[in-house]
Amino acid sequence: MIAGVTGSLFVISVNGWMNYPGGFVLENGAAVDARPWSALFGNAYFWHEFVHMYVAGYIVAGFLVATPYAWGVLRGRVSRYERTALAIALSAAAIASMVQPLIGDWAAREVAKQQPVKLAAMEGLARTTAGAPEHLLGWYDGDKVVYGIEIPRLLSLFAFHDPNATVQGLETVPPTDRPPVNVVRLSFQAMVGIGTLLAFLGLVFLYVRFRKGRLPESRWFYRAVVLAGPLSVVALIAGWVTTEVGRQPWIVYGFMRTSEAVTGAHGIPIGYGTLVAVYLGLAGAVAWMLLRVSRAPLEVPGVAMSSAPDVPPSRSPESSRAR
Ligand code: HEM
Structure with missing residues (x-):
């Protein structure tokens, strides 16, 4: 855990610095007066990237763990083992996925302030506009978003919490200083779209669990959870594509x-090549181990491993104990 947290913390802090470089003075093309602590932890991007990424980690881990158990429920395996696994994994994922849009809003407002060209690419905004609209879906054709659903003033509202605020467009920098708009825009839309669906799924789970005191019964809920695991990974990768491709053509912004x-x-x-080989080896080893464990599940004292009859989670005899 310590290795994981410290390793990822520094990756995020360096990434924050690449987005918002500070902690040094540029004199005649040379970086002088370096202040490493200020560069690493004093940059304006560190906090939102750090919080957003860690919450994303809980979303991905929670839904990925829940996915195979939801699959098991759909195939009639509803023992205490499945219900306990679902209750733990989904509780973490649901809470994290419901707070993530708020943190994403914070991140987007920082981007609007510090990297307006990245925001313009995320939204496909060609020209500086007061009361800028938001476009859902669609495609940026080099001048505007086509085939999208336009919602008036929503971009100004999201970016500055003011429906009449002016949002900077791509035309404010030369074409050579703009990122590839459709890559950034599609990845941003994928992340936000999936994030919204996951937040809704989290809301349903928490509502049923706390208002009715049981796990959801609908097969549609479990079908959605089966998809939520892989989709949360897509959102995570789309998030990094948004941040990294959105900063182009700069590696250290500006x-x-x-x-x-x-x-x-x-x-x-x-x-x-060595790195790829090591990771492929690790992936193969994990797959082999998981397949082995799934063929002969570990015996955990007090936890029933066998499949129970195909009954909804709340009506099975052991349901009260799993809550
Ligand atoms: C639901 C609404 C969401 C909004 C409004 C949102 C917003 C944003 C914004 C504006 C950025 C760019 C930040 C930058 O360049 O500094 C970003 C990056 C990112 N997002 Fe999201 N996001 C949302 C959901 C999610 C979800 C569900 C995940 C993953 C499960 C996710 C994972 C990431 C990651 C990994 C990054 C790059 C690293 C970082 O900034 O922490 N986002 N997001």
Whole structure:
């Protein structure tokens, strides 16, 4: 846990610095007066990226764990084992997925302030507009969003909490300083769309659990949970694509272009190939272990491992104990 937290914390803090570089002074093209702590933890992007990513971690872990148990419920396996696993995993995922849109709103407002061109790409906003509309779905054709559903003034409201606020458009920077709009826009829409569905699923779960004191019974709920695991991974990756591709063509925003940062070192394919081989090996080992455990489940004292009859979670004899 310590390795995981410290490792990811520094990755996020470096990423925050790449988005909002600080903690140094640029003199004649050279970075001087470096203040590492201020660069790492004093940058305006650190906190929202950190909180958003950690909450995303709970969403992904929660829904991914719940997915195979929801699949089991759909196939008639509703023992105490499945219900306990679902109750724990979904409680974490539901709470996290319901707070995530609020944190996303915070992140989007920081982006609006500090990286307006990234926001313009996320929304496909060609020109600076007062009372800017939001477009759901659709495609950016180089000048405007086509085939999208336009909601007047919503972008200004989201970005600045003011329906009449002026939102900067892509035209304020030369084309060479703009990111690839459709990649950023599609990934942003995928993240927010999936995040909204997951928040709704979380709301349904928490409502049934706390108002009715049981797990949901509807098969549609469990079908949605089966999809929620993989979809939450898609949202996570889409989030990183939004942040990283949205910052292009800069690697250090406003200071250094990605093209300037490409290494000329030899042996990169060997290092990269080794990394791919190690991760493929790890993935294979995990798959092998999981398949083995699923064929002969571990015996945990006091937890029934066998499949129970096909009854809805609340009506099975053991349901009260699983709550
Ligand atoms: C539901 C509404 C959501 C909104 C409004 C939202 C908003 C945002 C914004 C504006 C960014 C860009 C931040 C930047 O460039 O600094 C971002 C990045 C990101 N989002 Fe979301 N997001 C939402 C849901 C989700 C969900 C459900 C997940 C994953 C399960 C997720 C994962 C990420 C990740 C991993 C990043 C990049 C790293 C970071 O900024 O922490 N987001 N999001």
